[in-house]
Amino acid sequence: MTDSIRIGCAAAFWGDTNSAAFQLVKQAEIDYLVFDYLAEVTLSIMAGARLKDPEAGYAHDFVTQVMAPLAKDIRRKGIKVISNAGGVNPRACRAALEKAFAAAGVDLKIALVEGDDLNPRRADFAEARELDNGTPLPPMTLTMNAYLGALPIKAALDAGADIVLTGRIADSALVLGPLMHEFHWANDDYDKLAQGSLAGHVIECGAQCTGGNFTDWQEVPDFHNMGFPIAECFADGDFIISKPDNTGGLITPATVGEQIVYEIGDPRAYILPDVVCDFTQVTLSQEGDNRVRVSGARGLPPTDSYKVSATYPDGHRITASFLMGGMGAPEKGQVVADAILRKVSGLYQQLGMPPFRETSVEILGSEATYGAQGQRGDTREVVVKIAALHDDKKALGLFAREIAQAATGMAPGLSGLVGGRPKPVPRIRLFSTLVNKQQVPVSVDLGGETHPVDIPAGVPLDPARLPADPAGATQTSADLTTVPLIKLAWARSGDKGNHANIGVIARHPDYLPFIDAALTEQAVAHYMQHVLDAETGSVERWAMPGMNAFNFLLRNALGGGGMASLRIDPQGKAFAQQLLDMPILVSQDIADEVGA
Secondary structure, three states, X not given: OOOEEEEEEOOOOOOOOOHHHHHHHHHOOOOEEEEOOOOHHHHHHHHHHHHHOOOOOOOHHHHHHHHHHHHXXXXXXXXXXXXXXXXXXXXXXXXXXXXXXXXXXXXOOEEEEEOOEOHHHHHHHOXXXXXXXXXXXXXXXXXXXXXXOOHHHXXXXXOOOOEEEOOOEOOOHHHHHHHHHHHOOOOXXXXXXXXXXXXXXXXXXXXXXXXXXXXXXXXXXOHHHEOOOEEEEEOOOOEEEEOOOOOEOOOOHHHHHHHHOOOOOOOOOEEOOOOEEEOOOOEEEEEEOOEEEEXXXXXXXXXXXEEEEEEEEEEEEXXXXXXXXXXXXXXXXXXXXHHHHHHHHHHHHHHOOOOOOEEEEEXXXXXXXXXXXXXXXXXXXXXXXXXXXEOOHHHHHHHHHHOOOHHHHOOOOEEOOOOOOOOOEEEEEEEEEEEEHHHOOOEEEEOOEEEEOOOOOOOOOOHHHOOOOOOOOOOOOOOEEEEEHHHOEEXXXXXXXXXXXXXXXXXXXXXXXXXXXHOOHHHHHHHXXXXXXXXXXXXXXXXXXXXOEEXXXXXXXXXXXXXXXXXXXXXXXXXXHHHOOOEEEEEHHHHHHOOO
C-alpha cells in the first residue's frame, strides 16, 4: 500500500484560472490532479450550449487550454486526472480529449462516469417535491442531475483508467474516489470516508484554502502568484494541506479552517453520497511552513437517497448600473432609480403589459447591503444598481431603453452606464429534491465497455445518532466592554440554494465563551435581519468544538439565490464580513489583549 497520495486541485469553478493546472503539474509532485467545474447554473449553461450544438455541453477549455498542452507532462509524470468537466455531455468531452491526445502523441485511457443525468427520465420523478418548501417538480427543466458519489470513480480507477470524466458528482468525491482506490478503503469504513471527503471539501475550491478569501487578507503574500492546494493523504485518513514551493498564499489552521466551515449546514451531519460526515471534532495543527494537518472527522452510514438538483426557467431578468456623483449622491441615486421604475411601470400600464414581478434597487457605496447596520450615507459617489424581473422579455427591453433618458431629464451627476444598455437574460431557478438511490443506475464506460457500479442502498438518517449540540454559554463577569467580532474570530460565508452559511472560528480558545454568549441564533438573526426573508427567514447554530467554531445557517436569506436573485450579493459571499463588525461583549482584559 502506498504511504501517501498527493492530490492537487486546479479548478474551483468553470472560469477559474487555467494557470493552476500548469503550476501543479510543473512545479509540484502530485499523483492526481482534480478539477471541479460544476455548479447548477453551469449545468444549465452547458445544456443550452448542447441544444445549439450536439457536440457541446462540457468544459471545452479543460480540453483545449489545459489537457492538450499538458498531455505529455501528465503522461510522463504518471499523473491521473479526475474531473467533472464532462458537464451534460461527457461523451463529447471524451471524444475531444481523445483527439487532443492523438495530436499530442500520447495514449491515455479515459473512463466516463454515467447515470447522473436524470432529465431524460424526468417523468419517472413526477412526484418529486422540493426539499425546502414541498413544491412540485416544474413542468419543464433545463437540467436534472443526481449528485453521484466516489464509488464509480474508484471503479474506473480500479479498471485502469488514467482519466476519469464525470457529469454531476459530489465535489468532494473527486478526491475520495482516488483515496478509496489507492488505500482500498471499504464502503463501510466511515471514519476514513469522512476524512477523505473532508480532504475533498477543503481543496475543491482551489485557493480558498491557501489564503484566498481569508479574513486576515493583509497577511497573505503575492495574490498575483497564488499557490494552489495539494492534499497529501494517508491511509489512516489524516491529510496535510500544502502548496507548491515559491508560490504566494498562506496555509495556516485559520485559512484551512475557514474553508472547512464554508458552505456547510449541520456540521454533525454533512450528508454526502458515500457517508454522512461529522466535522464537529475536526482538529487542525501547523506541521511546518505552509503545511496544516487535518484530523478528526467521523462518519455515519450514507443515506438511502441522492440529492438531485434541477434547473428551470422562470421569467427574464435585467440589471442596470450607473454612476451617480456629487453631494447627496445616495439620495439622488434612490430618487432616480425609483423614478425610472415608476415611469416604466406607467408605460406597461398604457401598453396593457403586466407589471414587474419583482424589482431591486441597491445604492452601492452607501452600505446598502448592510441594512440597519450601515454606517454611512454621506459618500459623494455611488453606483446605482437596478434589477427587475418580468415574464416578458420585450417588457424588459422597454425598461432598458428608458434608462438613458435619466441622464438628461433627472438629477445631476448620472454617468457611466456600466456595460452600456443592459439586455434581458433568462432567470434560472433551482429545484432540489431527493431520489432513492435504487432509482439511479450508475455505470462506468471504459474502452467501449459499460460496467455497472454497485451502490450500497444506504439507510435513512437517524437524528438520534447525532451528537448533542453543546448548550450555549452565558457571561457573568461585570467588567465587560465591546469589541468587534473580527478582533476575536475569523469567518467565512457561502451559499446553498437560497440559504447562506456563516462559519465563525475563535482566534483563541479564551475568546470562545464570549463569542458563544453573544452569537446566539436570535442575536445573529437580529443583526442580519436585512437579508432574511420576512416570512420564512431563520437562523440555526451548531458548535464545532474541535475547531473552537460555530456554524450558522441563514435560511431563505438570498432573495432566491444564484441567478434567481436580483441582489448584488446573491450568494452571501459578504455576509461574514458584515457579521465580523458585530460588537461582542468581552472582559476588559481581553479587550486590552486584542487592542480594542
